[in-house]
Amino acid sequence: MNIPMVDLKTQLADIREEIEEGLRAVLDSTQFILGPNVQALEKETAAYLGVNHAIGVASGTDALHLALRAAGIGPGDEVITTPFTFIATAEAISYLGATPVFVDIDADTFNIDVDKIEASITPKTKALLPVHLFGQPADMKSILALCRQHKLKLIEDCAQSFGADYDGRQTGGFGEFGCFSFFPSKNLGGYGDGGLITSNDDELAAAVRVLRNHGSRERYCHSVIGYNSRLDELQAVILRVKLKHIERYNQLRRENAHYYSKRLRHPQIRTPLEKGAGKHVYHQYTILVSDRERVQKALQEAGIASAVYYPIPLHRQEVYRGSLNHVTLPVTEDAAQKVLSLPIYPELTREQIERISAVVLQAL
Numbered sequence: 557m558n559i560p561m562v563d564l565k566t567q568l569a570d571i572r573e574e575i576e577e578g579l580r581a582v583l584d585s586t587q588f589i590l591g592p593n594v595q596a597l598e599k600e601t602a603a604y605l606g607v608n609h610a611i612g613v614a615s616g617t618d619a620l621h622l623a624l625r626a627a628g629i630g631p632g633d634e635v636i637t638t639p640f641t642f643i644a645t646a647e648a649i650s651y652l653g654a655t656p657v658f659v660d661i662d663a664d665t666f667n668i669d670v671d672k673i674e675a676s677i678t679p680k681t682k683a684l685l686p687v688h689l690f691g692q693p694a695d696m697k698s699i700l701a702l703c704r705q706h707k708l709k710l711i712e713d714c715a716q717s718f719g720a721d722y723d724g725r726q727t728g729g730f731g732e733f734g735c736f737s738f739f740p741s742k743n744l745g746g747y748g749d750g751g752l753i754t755s756n757d758d759e760l761a762a763a764v765r766v767l768r769n770h771g772s773r774e775r776y777c778h779s780v781i782g783y784n785s786r787l788d789e790l791q792a793v794i795l796r797v798k799l800k801h802i803e804r805y806n807q808l809r810r811e812n813a814h815y816y817s818k819r820l821r822h823p824q825i826r827t828p829l830e831k832g833a834g835k836h837v838y839h840q841y842t843i844l845v846s847d848r849e850r851v852q853k854a855l856q857e858a859g860i861a862s863a864v865y866y867p868i869p870l871h872r873q874e875v876y877r878g879s880l881n882h883v884t885l886p887v888t889e890d891a892a893q894k895v896l897s898l899p900i901y902p903e904l905t906r907e908q909i910e911r912i913s914a915v916v917l918q919a920l
């Protein structure tokens with residue numbers, strides 16, 4: 557049997573009844589946008605993540621865009637981030653006329669290398685935007701110290717880290733804003749697009765609420781130019797059901813990852829390293845392997861999915877290359893050549909992990 561990167565079907569079978577019941581209730585209510593389920597989800601996620609505010613928006617990309625805007629980022633500003641992430645992280649900075657400044661990554665975690673941030677800070681730098689890549693928290697202790705020292709705003713990209721904690725605190729509550737994605741394949745995923753912004757600051761949270769709804773505090777009164785970026789009730793129903801299981805889902809991801817790492821002991825493979833005070837929730841299980849093509853081909857022939865996150869770092873993307881021709885980020889570039897993500901999801905079985913690992917080892 558083929559093994560996909562994510563198996564949403566098996567997961568759905570388990571929670572289908574509850575989801576269908578909730579969806580039917582929304583259909584009967586005919587309230588589809590920003591209704592009681594979105595409100596309840598906002599309360600429940602805020603409680604789970606240990607933050608004062610959680611605001612549902614239309615996607616993780618919008619979460620970043622609105623958060624950066626509410627944090628006051630605009631034309632001429634620089635925002636320091638990682639080049640080893642999904643394009644949305646940098647896009648959100650560019651939407652506002654600001655410039656993403658890419659800092660190389662830590663070879664062990666694939667997260668931004670905190671020792672290299674300071675050299676990139678200029679008078680134009682307004683914020684740090686770390687990504688908790690693959691579900692492993694970035695080095696928040698050092699990042700917070702840098703933010704304090706240089707008076708920088710902190711916006712966390714938590715698209716891949718729902719439920720990951722760092723030193724006992726959930727990601728998303730360390731700075732001005734945390735930005736989550738509910739893309740279906742995420743650790744907490746809806747059945748369509750969705751996102752969430754978290755904050756501990758009452759004023760900043762209120763500003764985001766206004767921005768997501770056409771700059772309106774009161775119906776038909778518009779104080780700023782805002783956006784149409786709202787979460788819908790159908791997604792909120794689905795996410796509320798899944799939120800009840802997120803601890804278990806993340807625990808199963810961790811157990812599966814650890815089992816992989818036991819099976820994949822080989823001199824040519826580097827399995828993921830859990831480093832520092834963060835608890836990895838394995839949105840991706842990503843190994844480093846020099847002969848990636850050979851491994852991918854063997855997996856494909858065996859009917860096993862695999863993926864490269866990310867083959868082209870952001871500073872090498874066509875959209876950013878022009879201004880960054882001179883930039884070399886060797887650790888990132890090396891990772892882009894060698895990373896390979898294997899199927900990981902809560903429902904993955906031991907037998908499947910054994911089969912996948914055997915194919916990988918045999919290919920080498």
Ligand SMILES: Cc1ncc(COP(=O)(O)O)c(C=O)c1O
Pocket residue numbers: 615616617618641642644645687713715716736737738739749750751
């Ligand atoms: C690191 C990262 N940032 C941002 C996003 C954007 O989220 P969305 O697809 O919900 O817009 C994603 C996911 O796609 C992501 O992985």
